[in-house]
Amino acid sequence: QAKEMGKNTFRFYSESIGESMAERFKMEVALRNDLSASTPSSSPFFVVYQPQYNAKKQVVGAEALVRWSSAELGFISPAKFIPVAEEVGLIDELGMFVVNRVLHDISNMASLFEKSTLDHVSINLSIKQLTNPTLTSRLLNAFQHEGVSPDKVRFEFTESVFLDNALNPKALFSEMSEIGFTFALDDFGTGFSSLSYLKDLPISELKIDKTFVDGIPNEESDTTICSATISMAQKLGLQLVAEGVETEGQFDWLVAHGCNLLQGYLMSQPIEYKEFVSLLEKSHVD
Ligand code: C2E
Ligand code: MG
Ligand code: MG
Ligand code: MG
Numbered sequence: 001q002a003k004e005m006g007k008n009t010f011r012f013y014s015e016s017i018g019e020s021m022a023e024r025f026k027m028e029v030a031l032r033n034d035l036s037a038s039t040p041s042s043s044p045f046f047v048v049y050q051p052q053y054n055a056k057k058q059v060v061g062a063e064a065l066v067r068w069s070s071a072e073l074g075f076i077s078p079a080k081f082i083p084v085a086e087e088v089g090l091i092d093e094l095g096m097f098v099v100n101r102v103l104h105d106i107s108n109m110a111s112l113f114e115k116s117t118l119d120h121v122s123i124n125l126s127i128k129q130l131t132n133p134t135l136t137s138r139l140l141n142a143f144q145h146e147g148v149s150p151d152k153v154r155f156e157f158t159e160s161v162f163l164d165n166a167l168n169p170k171a172l173f174s175e176m177s178e179i180g181f182t183f184a185l186d187d188f189g190t191g192f193s194s195l196s197y198l199k200d201l202p203i204s205e206l207k208i209d210k211t212f213v214d215g216i217p218n219e220e221s222d223t224t225i226c227s228a229t230i231s232m233a234q235k236l237g238l239q240l241v242a243e244g245v246e247t248e249g250q251f252d253w254l255v256a257h258g259c260n261l262l263q264g265y266l267m268s269q270p271i272e273y274k275e276f277v278s279l280l281e282k283s284h285v286d
Contacts, residue, residue: 026180027081028088029166030070032247035093040101047101048270049121051279052241059118059283061155062239063263064102065270066094072273086128095129096138102153103146105273109280113152116280122154122184131166132159135283136176141172154205157183159191170200177202184241189225198236205261206233210244213264217253 014054034044047066052061069075085091102123113116143150155176173183184205185198189193191210197203208229215222226242233240242254245264254262270282271279 002150003082013017015235018239022028024084025089027073027084028090030092031068031081031085031088031090034068035090035097040097040104043095043097044071046272047105048097048272049105049276050270051268051276052122052261052263053267054117055255057267060117060119060261060281061154062118062123062276063123063124063270064098069146072123088214091128092124092132095125096142097141099123099139100146103142103148106152107146107150109277110184111281112277116120116283118280120152120154120182122156126157127157127164127167127279130161130169130172136172138177139176139181140179151182154182154184156186156207159188159193160187162191162193162197169197173201184239187243189229198238203238203240205239207241207243207263208259213242213244213250213254214246216250223253226254226259228256229253234258235279 002270005266045066045081045208047064048062048067049068051059052063054060059074067075068078068081068138072241080092082094085094102121106113106121125135126177144154159169177183182204183202184207185203206229208281212222212225212229217223230240240251240259241261241263243263245251245262245266247255247266250264251262251266266277
């Protein structure tokens with residue numbers, strides 16, 4: 001009986017691993033082809049922007065999020081293909097595609113930074129991009145090429161950067177912040193790092209993870225974590241963005257507790273560049 005079960009278990013696992021290996025391999029091949037074979041305008045990769053709002057529901061920022069519409073595999077979530085791109089060494093190429101695309105868009109909407117409440121656009125950087133020693137110089141080239149000033153962009157990273165032995169975050173972030181780049185700590189509270197980096201590193205912003213926002217206003221543990229994070233950010237002089245705001249109840253609770261930067265489906269899903277521009281044009285401050 002036990003032997004039988006063992007056999008079944010083995011067969012079950014080997015099949016499921018085999019399937020997912022094949023899937024990952026297909027994804028790798030498609031990623032490689034789609035990254036190399038196309039010009040920026042015909043690329044199956046593109047960037048969408050999720051607006052970030054202040055307490056008066058004015059757009060003050062946006063998070064750039066990559067999308068992939070593969071001819072072979074269809075639409076795939078970045079939560080699936082980013083880890084594969086990281087594993088197979090394609091994240092630098094994909095990451096620079098995103099940076100170049102966003103800088104191009106920023107330079108096209110330069111006047112909107114003056115005419116609207118928009119302050120900056122955030123770009124996600126994965127740990128694998130941050131550990132590449134050529135990152136800073138490639139970023140500098142890209143910003144110079146598009147004529148975009150570093151203060152128009154904020155880079156988001158996760159706590160994983162503090163757990164990677166190959167990276168000295170203090171050295172890297174100091175170097176980058178001297179150039180004028182600013183940083184946000186994404187998915188705050190979900191990692192396993194110590195809080196000491198908050199006083200050692202040049203970080204401008206914390207993003208409270210959606211998993212905590214989800215429990216507002218009914219889950220006491222979540223509201224406790226959110227209000228503690230808000231007051232800690234205030235005392236440390238950090239901006240604080242709440243992620244994944246989906247209900248009026250969450251919005252009102254967060255604003256009442258001092259969180260005045262918010263992002264989520266309640267206000268807007270991620271939208272394409274043109275739609276983002278018309279949103280900003282409608283909200284001109286004269
Ligand atoms: P993230 O950086 O934490 O981005 C927030 C994610 O939450 C986005 O998912 C966004 O669409 C989603 N979201 C925002 N508001 C709501 C809401 O109210 N409800 C719900 N259910 N979801 C909401 P997305 O675009 O699928 O991206 C997933 C993750 O993939 C990102 O998490 C980020 O870690 C990664 N990613 C996306 N674009 C890039 C990129 O250009 N470079 C890198 N390195 N990673 C990226
Ligand atoms: Mg402005
Ligand atoms: Mg992010
Ligand atoms: Mg996040």
